[in-house]
Amino acid sequence: MGNAAVTVRNLWAKYVGSGDWVLRGVNLEVREGEMLVLMGPSGCGKSTLLKVLAGLLPWVIPGTVEGEVLVAGVDVLRYGYKGLAGKVGVVYQNPEVQVVTRSVFEELAMAPENLGLPKEEVRARVESVAKALGLEDYLFKDPQSLSGGEKQLVAIASVLTMRPKVLLLDEPTSMLDHLGTRLVLDLITQLKKEYGLTIVAAEHRVEWAVEVADRVAVMSDGAVVLEGSPSEVFSRVEEVQKYGVRPPGVSEVAYNLVRMGFPIRIPVRLSEMEEVLGGG
Amino acid sequence: MLSGIYVEGRSLFHNLDPRAKLLWALLVLAASIAAQFNGLKSLPVFISTLIALSLSGIGAGLAALLVFNASVFLLVTTLVWAGMYASQGTPLVTIGFLRITDVGLLVASGKFFLIVNPILAFVVFFTTTKPYHISWTLEKVGVPSKLAFSFVIALSLLPGVVRAVRDVTDVQKLRGLSLDKGSLLERLRKHVPVIVPVISRLLSDVWDLSMVLASRCFGVSRKRSYVEEPHWTRRDTVFVLISAAFYLGVVAWAMRP
Numbered sequence: 001m002g003n004a005a006v007t008v009r010n011l012w013a014k015y016v017g018s019g020d021w022v023l024r025g026v027n028l029e030v031r032e033g034e035m036l037v038l039m040g041p042s043g044c045g046k047s048t049l050l051k052v053l054a055g056l057l058p059w060v061i062p063g064t065v066e067g068e069v070l071v072a073g074v075d076v077l078r079y080g081y082k083g084l085a086g087k088v089g090v091v092y093q094n095p096e097v098q099v100v101t102r103s104v105f106e107e108l109a110m111a112p113e114n115l116g117l118p119k120e121e122v123r124a125r126v127e128s129v130a131k132a133l134g135l136e137d138y139l140f141k142d143p144q145s146l147s148g149g150e151k152q153l154v155a156i157a158s159v160l161t162m163r164p165k166v167l168l169l170d171e172p173t174s175m176l177d178h179l180g181t182r183l184v185l186d187l188i189t190q191l192k193k194e195y196g197l198t199i200v201a202a203e204h205r206v207e208w209a210v211e212v213a214d215r216v217a218v219m220s221d222g223a224v225v226l227e228g229s230p231s232e233v234f235s236r237v238e239e240v241q242k243y244g245v246r247p248p249g250v251s252e253v254a255y256n257l258v259r260m261g262f263p264i265r266i267p268v269r270l271s272e273m274e275e276v277l278g279g280g
Numbered sequence: 281m282l283s284g285i286y287v288e289g290r291s292l293f294h295n296l297d298p299r300a301k302l303l304w305a306l307l308v309l310a311a312s313i314a315a316q317f318n319g320l321k322s323l324p325v326f327i328s329t330l331i332a333l334s335l336s337g338i339g340a341g342l343a344a345l346l347v348f349n350a351s352v353f354l355l356v357t358t359l360v361w362a363g364m365y366a367s368q369g370t371p372l373v374t375i376g377f378l379r380i381t382d383v384g385l386l387v388a389s390g391k392f393f394l395i396v397n398p399i400l401a402f403v404v405f406f407t408t409t410k411p412y413h414i415s416w417t418l419e420k421v422g423v424p425s426k427l428a429f430s431f432v433i434a435l436s437l438l439p440g441v442v443r444a445v446r447d448v449t450d451v452q453k454l455r456g457l458s459l460d461k462g463s464l465l466e467r468l469r470k471h472v473p474v475i476v477p478v479i480s481r482l483l484s485d486v487w488d489l490s491m492v493l494a495s496r497c498f499g500v501s502r503k504r505s506y507v508e509e510p511h512w513t514r515r516d517t518v519f520v521l522i523s524a525a526f527y528l529g530v531v532a533w534a535m536r537p
Contacts, residue, residue: 051491060494081494090495097488102286106412109507116501123507162497 005198006030011067022048024222035199037209040219041244046202054090055081072165089159090168095151099143111162125161149180169201210268234268291337293408298417300516307527308401315534319389329400338407350396361388425504
């Protein structure tokens, strides 16, 4: 891993009208090419943290933010979302509101067009992203005719045409069906493995997170309470559960076995469970 | 989300350069203003917009709806303007206190065409021009990029408002709300449970949209680039020349005493 792509120091944030701080002294660091998955129950501050990282809070959403936030080398609290233009891509929960134009081509071209890039460059970026993501046959379709999962793929593709250094994903599968979820999670895995993008994702699908994430941060009540590799975090089953996060199924089974007196280590992946049970 | 009122098609109007269509709509407006006191002189402009509607390929249903709504409006303007000019000209019809004269009828129809002609012309423009190209056209005529795109967004949200009203009305009716019973005041009061959720839903959509647009670098560059730019062809030149000759002819005719 390279230099820090995201640095958060002692971050406090709240919205206008909310009496209490929503984020309370968050500290985080994500290195270039690393994938961090934020987990925690609803209202723990995951989305708010992503809004601060995207330069939206307090620049688009009124609120108060204190601390230090550096994303892709930009002082976010000083320059806001405009300072991050082209450097950070954000994907939200609801695919319906993220698909805003009449064709997939227009959708993919929108961000680089807004950046004022030459049209040859915009066209080249659209074609290259569409090819990489297998969206070539969709280019001239109306996005409204696509399924939820396909719309979310288009939403992700439309920020990739900016060639961002950091990708922020705010529960991108929470409004999708099983097939759509699979489609989106496979794409994020591909982006991580093949393109080495720095990714910060809020996602509650824990089995997927332990397979692809380099690190997991569990949030509770506006603070990061557990942080480390998926193995480090989810082997602490009791603690994870205490903060409202469901550990992987294999970890729960192993934890119950430990409580029954079996002296085994707690795995977080199915492949590790095979090793544990097989004595390997 | 931003589909607007654009109707996909391959009609003559769909294939024209948006600048040519905008110029045509402005000529319709100019001719309608010039002939607003004489419906007879404004009638050719009205006929031309009906021809444009039929050539725009927006569908007979929508066109019929527009013309029907226009005829209701004709009745209103006739009553208002003919009433105001009741003392001028030769009386044609007298119904109770209302006296319709030839002058009143000409003014009433002129005022009717003043409102209806530009509406029909701009309906043709907006239904045959993609929101993407409306934004491009506005920028080409000197509107700042941010303002041009904001205008397109505002325009494009209109069908969303209609959809939201329909959805919320259906839901409230299922809950037992009867909107078509009671006095006028009572009916207005009954619309509150429709209006409040619609506004709340629209605010939420606009809020989400603003975040999506901010994340897609909206307004970052002073000048937006466009990959798909329309091209001005000889067909556009011919269309503009014929339109200019026709509508400026109407203007000249209308200016004559």
